[in-house]
Amino acid sequence: MEGVDYLAPERNNAQFDVDEMKIVWAGSREAFEVSDRIARLVASDPNFRKDDRTTLGRKELFKNTLRKAAYAWKRIIELRLNEEEAKRLRSFIDQPAFTDLHWGMFVPAIKGQGTDEQQEKWLPLAYKMQIIGCYAQTELGHGSNVQGLETTATFDPQTDEFVIHSPTLTSCKWWPGGLGKISTHGVIYARLITDGKDHGVHGFIVQLRSLDDHLPLPGITVGDIGMKFGNAAYNTMDNGVLRFDHVRIPRNQMLMRVSQVTREGKYVQSNVPRQLVYGTMVFVRQTIVSDASTALSRAVCIATRYSAVRRQFGSHNGSPETQVINYKTQQARLFPLLASAYAFRFVGEWLKWLYMDVTKRLEAKDFSTLPEAHACTAGLKSLTTSATADGIEECRKLCGGHGYLCSSGLPELFAVYVPACTYEGDNIVLLLQVARHLMKTVSQLGSGKMPVGTTAYMGRAEHLMQCRSDVKQAKDWLRPNVVLEAFEARAFRMSVACAKNLTKFSSPEEGFQELSADLVEAAVAHCQLIVVSKFIEKLQQDIPGKGVKQQLEILCSVYALFLLHKHHGDFLSTGCITPTQASLANEQLRSLYSQVRPNAIALVDAFNYTDHYLGSVLGRYDGNVYPKLYEEAWKDPLNDSVVPDGYHEYVRPMLKQQLRNARL
């Protein structure tokens, strides 16, 4: 960094080794090194500049994205980056592009659902980007309810082909990223129909555009679905609409790993277990959770640094004003988000382990932990993405007026992030799935079937129903077991209360519908327990580095006690804690904030984000905010001329009382 470091005093105050914390954050020294190297590579290459993109019109913005995608691919080849490095590169470019879907959804779908033969044919083309693919599931009329998709793939035994067709307007594919303008191929989900029989939704590889001139193939109508939320943000992506008019594809383009259609048109299941698809789902959701920690930590980094730069009120006899980070209200809004970023990081790390565990078990045909793993990842996806979306917006507000400027980086971060609450499963729909799993688990408790994984605590039903917290002083709340027991008891009792209430209805399904809002709350309580417990587990590991573990212990307590305070009604109404204990927790929380304060800047430095990646004048590493805000302002196109375009036609006639004759 050149020039003055306005935040140096803050950095000097830190009570721990930042470099060691960077390793913890990254997951390993190796992961840190890759990430650090690639981040610098992107940051130092002017081809990846992004500070101008919020003023670009849609077409320019899209072209800009195409250029970056091509340039990135060129660099990946030139530098012989491996898969992980290439992934990091794309993520540090920080501009959603068709390549995200190609690598993140199209390729994995073929890997997961294609036969060996299909993989051999299609993957090499995809790996070299000789074809570009998208993932086309959602339709205008159906998103959450995948089983309700309307596109049809009808087998024609005469020609050994499927006929892909959009029978209604609502059956148009709608939303797939990369589809609108770029993809040459797609994995298309459609109802398989053989001999008049509907076999439900299956995946098909369909070529969409000519590899010669990029024009849509006959029978295909395809385009972009239009502007989306925010400046730049997801408008760099060509989410698309797609209508099929009896498009024919060879039979071998149905993804046939799990089920097949024979030459005769017979529908047969292979001996590959259907559950395999869950493995992919766990993988994708693990990525989403880890992306949540990234997005939240970026916002927190910006808001924390700016809160240390920004001073407002509190000057006495000419002394400087108070840094707003010193206000307890600012701390009470900001530090729980800082703690959440770390919490989500660690639960994301644990999900990586879970994915490996599930994969291993699948290979050994052990499906026993699958339903639990499925519910748990659904819940964590929902919890972390919702908290992150809200958290980014809170960080924006924490920056006062200046947070509303695009140059703060926060508006775009919010707009580009929020769809994570909706895609890969609407967050409420996912929590309802978690709730179903919890109700099933509770109902089986008497039966001797022991709950597994993250629901294992329910096995201690008797204890959890009757335990009462023995917190007597504020500092008792620092003991991990005390916290854990309170969260377990609360989650369990909320689930049990729901289960009890369900029995009052004439049918369980009616009860589930009626009580679904309560069930969602019980699911949230369960998911919060998971995050808290994984944070605590993380701290049982050996963590080297001066002061590093202590800082994480503080953050872990902040995360747990913040949740406890926010939801103290749950803890009180279920009798897990007393009002006095709740207020002791709050007291402890306040004192923890004071402990975080001197380390706050270093704790966000540990994310190791470059100024390029942060893309925020307010979050600059050097804290040199004001001159840069001022500089940025003048770059707006409106400042190209002193007198704005439109003045002569519209403003002058108004000022000169000559509107009557003006052509408007």
Place this chain on the structure above:
Amino acid sequence: MEGVDYLAPERNNAQFDVDEMKIVWAGSREAFEVSDRIARLVASDPNFRKDDRTTLGRKELFKNTLRKAAYAWKRIIELRLNEEEAKRLRSFIDQPAFTDLHWGMFVPAIKGQGTDEQQEKWLPLAYKMQIIGCYAQTELGHGSNVQGLETTATFDPQTDEFVIHSPTLTSCKWWPGGLGKISTHGVIYARLITDGKDHGVHGFIVQLRSLDDHLPLPGITVGDIGMKFGNAAYNTMDNGVLRFDHVRIPRNQMLMRVSQVTREGKYVQSNVPRQLVYGTMVFVRQTIVSDASTALSRAVCIATRYSAVRRQFGSHNGSPETQVINYKTQQARLFPLLASAYAFRFVGEWLKWLYMDVTKRLEAKDFSTLPEAHACTAGLKSLTTSATADGIEECRKLCGGHGYLCSSGLPELFAVYVPACTYEGDNIVLLLQVARHLMKTVSQLGSGKMPVGTTAYMGRAEHLMQCRSDVKQAKDWLRPNVVLEAFEARAFRMSVACAKNLTKFSSPEEGFQELSADLVEAAVAHCQLIVVSKFIEKLQQDIPGKGVKQQLEILCSVYALFLLHKHHGDFLSTGCITPTQASLANEQLRSLYSQVRPNAIALVDAFNYTDHYLGSVLGRYDGNVYPKLYEEAWKDPLNDSVVPDGYHEYVRPMLKQQLRNARL
């Protein structure tokens, strides 16, 4: 409306007279008629089209705004609209413009702070728009802390002028709307300095641009501060930066109603009470609260109609799927927002009364209710704007993926609305002011000084400290007095608990800082009580129309019980209610949702919004969502050509493995 009304069955189910509800919503028959007439005027005039604006670049967008502002002014003159009608017209155009600040801040500032002479000179010019003004208070370095502004206005007795100067970078004016490109004049806030003495911040009328050629006057550097959050949204506004280099203005351009500088440079206070400024503040905040109900109701209208159109899951044997509005989780998220929109409407109406009351008292030199009125409006501004911002985003999520499209109208509504949480007082800073007032009120309880206005309930201290709710069945929660007592007891006990905790600190100020997060919660509890109690008061009026009052009673209960459920921890920890009573409230809430359900569409129809004003494909009156979504998509500039700009340079070389030689 032409064509089919897909929502007709919903409308037929309504159990009340929608036309009468429209009157209640508008405030009076007269208000309804004005509003309805002007809304139609705007909607039917193609010059006010706004469906294309999210794809415009900054310059085009700004020019588009200038055109609309001029055209609107032309129409206002042609149609001889009165002040109220003109205001409605500007608001239905629904595109922030410099005229908002001219009429909403510049003119009122001169009216409120100018002497009679000054008003006579400047107001006629402003009324005819021969000058265009802005309100320039905030600087790069100071927003919340107005007393910390750095711009100076130094009196030069030699020339009888003030010298306006920006001594530092952080003293640049920053944010004022209309300043960037348009305003010819501004009310500029600066430290008044006479004879070396600093008299604090005062307002000055300063000409900024030449009335001949619109160029900035000598010594003035002015421009736009750049892109802000969202598509179109506030980017139609030229929020500006302004730097003064010793700019001279005549002495009589200091706004001198409350204090003056004489020809000799003597600073004197007039006999006009300083408190007068509070009147304006109450007025401005009343507007903000009523705008909150408008913004929230727009979002709720969109989400409610779309939730009745959208079907997902639940098809049995080919029956249509379930309308998502029938899911309890959807209801539990949506209906409290619907109830909040009505609640904010009525509290806004009450604030109009409060403003008149305060004005009357000021004229009679009765300042006794001012501090309470000031705190109460600060709190209501904070409460309603925060809830509205969060509520709009929740409505967007309630629309699933399609809510993320600009054509849903929700992204822009969110982005244009959120700064209301920051401007006219940062919401947390305002709540801290409320808390200060509450602590003062509590501390004076013993002294015989009776609390007034919205704090009057604190006069019943003894009762409120010991009462316990006598709710025994769910339906007891429908009794207004039961609800009111619970909210009063909770708010009071939270304030008292804070007051008690404050005494534990060595100084009250230290305590206030330390406990500020708790104090904010107490302030929120107090403000929620105000909204609930004003809703209840509204229902004590005579409200004509079949079923109208019943619907409002249901919404009032929904609002109160939703808050009670959300904050049940407060009610439990203060011992106002028992866990059983809390769960009875929740049970009652659920049954209220079922009562809202058949009336939901009619309750949003009562807002009487035109499709133009809503600006949402999802919120269309006729529910004809899907064909229109499809149509809208094709209008995106990216669909101008089938093969996108950039394909040949960037995509083709990638597909053809010819990147190495490509110029990127």
